[in-house]
Amino acid sequence: MGKKPVTYELIHECKQTGARRGVIHTLHGDIQTPVFMPVGTQATVKSMTPEELKEEVGAQIILSNTYHLYLRPGHKLVEEAGGLHKFMNWDRPILTDCGGFQVFSLQDLRTIEEDGVEFKSHLDGSKHFFSPEKVMEIENSLGADIIMSFDECCPYPSTYEYTKQSMERTTRWAIRCKNAHKYPEKQALFGIIQGGFYKDLRKQSLDSLVELDLPGYAIGGIAIGEPKEEYLDILRYVAPLMPKDKPRYMMGIGSPDYLIEAAIAGIDMADCVLPTRIARHGTALTSHGKLIVRNQTYERDFSPLDPECDCYTCRNYTRAYIRHLMKAQEILGIRLLSIHNLKFLTKLMERVRIEIENDSLLDFKNEFYKKYGYTKE
Amino acid sequence: MGKKPVTYELIHECKQTGARRGVIHTLHGDIQTPVFMPVGTQATVKSMTPEELKEEVGAQIILSNTYHLYLRPGHKLVEEAGGLHKFMNWDRPILTDCGGFQVFSLQDLRTIEEDGVEFKSHLDGSKHFFSPEKVMEIENSLGADIIMSFDECCPYPSTYEYTKQSMERTTRWAIRCKNAHKYPEKQALFGIIQGGFYKDLRKQSLDSLVELDLPGYAIGGIAIGEPKEEYLDILRYVAPLMPKDKPRYMMGIGSPDYLIEAAIAGIDMADCVLPTRIARHGTALTSHGKLIVRNQTYERDFSPLDPECDCYTCRNYTRAYIRHLMKAQEILGIRLLSIHNLKFLTKLMERVRIEIENDSLLDFKNEFYKKYGYTKE
Numbered sequence: 001m002g003k004k005p006v007t008y009e010l011i012h013e014c015k016q017t018g019a020r021r022g023v024i025h026t027l028h029g030d031i032q033t034p035v036f037m038p039v040g041t042q043a044t045v046k047s048m049t050p051e052e053l054k055e056e057v058g059a060q061i062i063l064s065n066t067y068h069l070y071l072r073p074g075h076k077l078v079e080e081a082g083g084l085h086k087f088m089n090w091d092r093p094i095l096t097d098c099g100g101f102q103v104f105s106l107q108d109l110r111t112i113e114e115d116g117v118e119f120k121s122h123l124d125g126s127k128h129f130f131s132p133e134k135v136m137e138i139e140n141s142l143g144a145d146i147i148m149s150f151d152e153c154c155p156y157p158s159t160y161e162y163t164k165q166s167m168e169r170t171t172r173w174a175i176r177c178k179n180a181h182k183y184p185e186k187q188a189l190f191g192i193i194q195g196g197f198y199k200d201l202r203k204q205s206l207d208s209l210v211e212l213d214l215p216g217y218a219i220g221g222i223a224i225g226e227p228k229e230e231y232l233d234i235l236r237y238v239a240p241l242m243p244k245d246k247p248r249y250m251m252g253i254g255s256p257d258y259l260i261e262a263a264i265a266g267i268d269m270a271d272c273v274l275p276t277r278i279a280r281h282g283t284a285l286t287s288h289g290k291l292i293v294r295n296q297t298y299e300r301d302f303s304p305l306d307p308e309c310d311c312y313t314c315r316n317y318t319r320a321y322i323r324h325l326m327k328a329q330e331i332l333g334i335r336l337l338s339i340h341n342l343k344f345l346t347k348l349m350e351r352v353r354i355e356i357e358n359d360s361l362l363d364f365k366n367e368f369y370k371k372y373g374y375t376k377e
Numbered sequence: 378m379g380k381k382p383v384t385y386e387l388i389h390e391c392k393q394t395g396a397r398r399g400v401i402h403t404l405h406g407d408i409q410t411p412v413f414m415p416v417g418t419q420a421t422v423k424s425m426t427p428e429e430l431k432e433e434v435g436a437q438i439i440l441s442n443t444y445h446l447y448l449r450p451g452h453k454l455v456e457e458a459g460g461l462h463k464f465m466n467w468d469r470p471i472l473t474d475c476g477g478f479q480v481f482s483l484q485d486l487r488t489i490e491e492d493g494v495e496f497k498s499h500l501d502g503s504k505h506f507f508s509p510e511k512v513m514e515i516e517n518s519l520g521a522d523i524i525m526s527f528d529e530c531c532p533y534p535s536t537y538e539y540t541k542q543s544m545e546r547t548t549r550w551a552i553r554c555k556n557a558h559k560y561p562e563k564q565a566l567f568g569i570i571q572g573g574f575y576k577d578l579r580k581q582s583l584d585s586l587v588e589l590d591l592p593g594y595a596i597g598g599i600a601i602g603e604p605k606e607e608y609l610d611i612l613r614y615v616a617p618l619m620p621k622d623k624p625r626y627m628m629g630i631g632s633p634d635y636l637i638e639a640a641i642a643g644i645d646m647a648d649c650v651l652p653t654r655i656a657r658h659g660t661a662l663t664s665h666g667k668l669i670v671r672n673q674t675y676e677r678d679f680s681p682l683d684p685e686c687d688c689y690t691c692r693n694y695t696r697a698y699i700r701h702l703m704k705a706q707e708i709l710g711i712r713l714l715s716i717h718n719l720k721f722l723t724k725l726m727e728r729v730r731i732e733i734e735n736d737s738l739l740d741f742k743n744e745f746y747k748k749y750g751y752t753k754e
Contacts, residue, residue: 043701047708073676073701081679081697089693299450302458316466320458324420324450331424331708 006146006188006215008247008268015359017264018240019352024247024268026145027186028085028093031060033247034263034352036254036345037095037271041065042072043088046276047335048342050090056312057342058350061092061145063271066138067099071121071128075141083143095271096144098135098177098192100151101220101252112152114169132176140182148218149177151192156226163196170194171208178212188215190249193238196221197230202238210243217242218249219267223258232261239265256285256348257374260365263352275345279337282326285344289373291319293337298323311343312336383523383565383592385410385624385645392736394641395617396729401624401645403522404563405462405470408437410624410645411729413636413722414472415653418442419449420465423653424712425719427467433689434719435727438469438522440648443515444476448498448505452518460520472648473521475512475554475569477528478597478629489529491546509553517559525595526554528569533603540573547571548585555589565592567626570615573598574607579615587620594619595626596644600635609638616642633662633725634751637742640729652718657711659703662721666750668696670714675700688720689713 005027012021024031038045038053040062045053053059064084069075081087084094103110103119110119116131132150139147151170154163174191181189191209195201209217219242222234235250239262242248247269250262254272262270275285282294286306291298293305304314305322313322313336325333348368355364369375382404389398401408415422415430417439422430430436441461446452458464461471480487480496487496493508509527516524528547531540551568558566568586572578586594596619599611612627616639619625624646627639631649639647652662659671663683668675670682681691682699690699690713702710732741746752 042705042707043698044707044709047712049709049712068705072705073697077677077697077701080677081695087695087698089698300454300457318458318464320450320454321420321464321466324454328419328445328449330419330421331711332421332426334708335424335426 003185004188004215005184005186006247008216008245010244012357014356014361016362017356018266019263019356019361020248020266020268021353021356022268026061026093026188028091028145029060031093032353033268034259034349034356035060035269036259036349037061037063037269038276038342039063039065039271039273040088040090041273042068043078043084045338045342046280047331047338048276050088052339053090053342054092056339058346059092059342061095062090063095063097064142064144065099065102066096066135066142067102069096069142070099070138071123075138079141079143085143093146094144095146096139096142096148097251098139098148098150099130100148100192101153103130104153104155114172116150117152132173133180136177136180136182140187143187145187146216147181147187147189149174149189149191149214151194151220153221153224154194154196156197156224158196160198160201163194163198164201167194167196167201167205171205174209174212174214178214190214190216190218190247192218192220192251193242194221197226197234199234199237202234203241206238206241214246216247216249218251220251223251223253228257231258235262235265235267239267242266254345256345256372257369259345259348260352260368263349263356264361264365275341276338279341280334282333282337284337285341287371293319293323294326305337305340306344309340309344309347311340313340380562381565381592382561382563383624385593385622387621389734391733391738393739394733395643396640396733396738397625397643397645398730398733399645403438403470403565405468405522406437408470409730411636411640411726411733412437412646413631413726414438414440414646414648415719416440416442416648416650417465417467418650419445420455420461422715422719423657424708424715425653427465429716430467430719431469433716435723436469436719438472439467440472440474441519441521442476442479443473443512443519444479446473446519447476447515448500452515456518456520462520470523471521472523473516473519473525474628475516475525475527476507477525477569478530480507481530481532491549493527509550510557513554513557513559517564520564522564523593524558524564524566526551526566526568526591528571528597530598530601531571531573533574533601535573537575537578540571540575541578544571544573544578544582548582551586551589551591555591567591567593567595567624569595569597569628570619571598574603574611576611576614579611580618583615583618591623593624593626595628597628600628600630605634608635612639612642612644616644619643631722633722633749634746636722636725637729637745640726640733641738641742652722653715656714656718659710659714661714662718664748670696670700671703672700682714682717683721686717686721688717690717
């Protein structure tokens with residue numbers, strides 16, 4: 001067995017919270033953790049160049065979507081182009097999801113069976129079939145550093161019985177993924193812990209996946225619309241049970257409070273479309289909470305989006321100008337907000353890493369919540 | 378009388394064609410001519426940052442639109458922001474047009490009288506009135522280095538009688554603009570030569586405007602949809618008659634052949650939305666002609682848009698990737714095409730300047746036309 005493509009190094013545990021400060025080593029460079037990963041669904045983080053992501057935002061790793069790239073432009077085309085890194089001109093680490101979340105979101109457009117899922121493309125209605133083997137074929141072609149095993153993401157809420165069956169199938173699919181994965185020396189296959197909002201099922205899922213000795217694990221199937229208390233309840237139950245010597249990834253979170261809580265629970269990685277999606281709708285994340293820049297109140301406001309921010313946008317442009325761009329439907333408005341929002345989360349995680357090293361993450365959380373305008377938890 | 382805000386310095390006349398190689402000196406820096414000016418209609422060159430325009434494209438001056446900025450966000454707001462340069466973060470020269478072309482394009486939405494033009498906003502149907510004095514108020518507020526006098530742009534074709542009346546009114550409006558212009562020491566007011574496709578009217582227009590001793594002159598009312606021979610006929614008649622010691626500006630051209638012909642006729646400046654507009658529709662200008670990157674033929678083409686180009690886009694991305702972005706409606710596709718197209722025209726004009734200095738512009742034109750795929754003239 002050769003060198004592992006992804007390894008986790010623990011640097012420090014916060015004495016106040018137990019949060020982990022670490023490094024994930026990959027073949028495309030190191031990732032300081034906890035880390036937020038911007039999402040580049042269709043082989044591009046919406047509106048951004050790779051250079052902006054690296055130089056202005058400071059992104060260490062990005063996520064891209066298997067479902068979308070399979071449908072368009074097709075994984076074989078990406079492979080012919082030399083893989084996703086080369087195709088999109090990004091030389092840092094990439095993680096691809098497994099398409100499960102997207103396929104299972106198609107509600108009326110898919111049929112689940114033991115072998116896999118049949119679904120209809122959201123683009124043209126054409127029929128497709130994802131099995132664990134097919135998903136591995138796609139993720140192998142795309143060539144990301146971290147690839148996710150094929151899972152079923154249950155809707156919220158689901159019954160105990162359904163969640164149990166689904167979770168057990170997800171484990172069987174993980175085994176099939178491990179067996180089908182062609183490049184374990186180049187791409188690290190992570191397992192996804194399911195089990196919905198039932199702790200015993202989460203525990204069973206975790207235990208059975210840990211037996212597979214995968215190089216990393218993710219929590220799937222929360223942060224899918226449930227109340228925050230239920231998110232916290234499952235997060236705080238599952239995260240500490242996850243292997244300590246491997247990366248722990250919480251899927252699909254991007255709001256500052258969810259990210260801070262995940263770090264406190266011992267999570268190393270997270271991703272979400274939130275910062276770029278709300279940018280396209282004209283909303284900025286700031287140290288004093290969300291700012292809806294289209295609002296009339298900013299018409300003649302010649303201050304930056306966030307006076308405490310030093311990003312490209314805040315160094316050079318005013319709320320009044322960005323408001324004008326958004327009202328005039330100019331692309332530059334989306335770009336400026338995307339840079340700012342991504343940088344906001346990058347800096348938040350930088351700060352979280354420092355607070356972990358200083359054993360003061362809980363103090364920081366309380367201070368941040370107060371300033372940002374969160375009430376509590 | 379103080380220092381003039383804009384002066385023209387002739388460096389060399391091409392012995393093969395008579396084309397002018399010069400420098401326009403402005404308070405925001407020098408402009409090497411002949412020059413192509415990217416258009417930033419709504420205080421942004423669509424999809425681009427100022428840094429990209431400077432560093433990747435090499436834009437020396439940009440144009441912005443009085444009509445659009447008057448309606449949104451309003452010239453007074455821009456003035457409060459510290460003027461257009463500061464509002465949009467652009468520290469090189471700016472030219473604002475006079476709104477005439479836009480207002481007169483509104484066909485059923487405007488009424489022309491001696492005092493000015495009443496029109497309805499294309500945004501909300503609200504009524505507005507542009508007079509020469511109003512246009513000067515707006516352009517003074519915006520604060521561009523070069524401002525255009527208010528003119529009427531006749532439709533093509535128009536009768537001799539109507540064109541004559543309209544041209545004479547445009548001259549009377551130029552006089553009113555000169556009188557109303559508040560900052561002649563900071564902003565250079567250019568006159569617009571009208572007269573449609575009637576040479577004697579063009580001559581009358583030019584002579585009467587030259588009497589006003591304005592710091593520069595533009596040719597308006599051609600390149601508005603007429604056949605190319607008529608464009609060339611008027612261009613070649615008017616341009617050589619324009620004052621030699623002042624900048625000569627041909628309005629609204631951006632296709633390579635029109636730009637080369639204008640330079641040969643003795644023009645110094647030109648502008649057009651073409652490179653950014655066709656970018657948004659997925660078309661690239663290349664040394665071998667236009668390339669419609671959405672075409673199926675480029676699906677697996679892993680070569681750059683233009684193998685002879687060294688722009689950011691061509692250095693880093695393939696036709697296959699850009700095609701994917703455009704089909705997936707990703708903003709980055711528009712950005713990459715906009716950078717490439719603008720750089721293509723910037724480099725074309727750089728080359729034109731060198732060929733003028735070498736007295737070989739006609740040879741270059743013939744060579745370029747052949748390669749680009751133009752038949753003749």
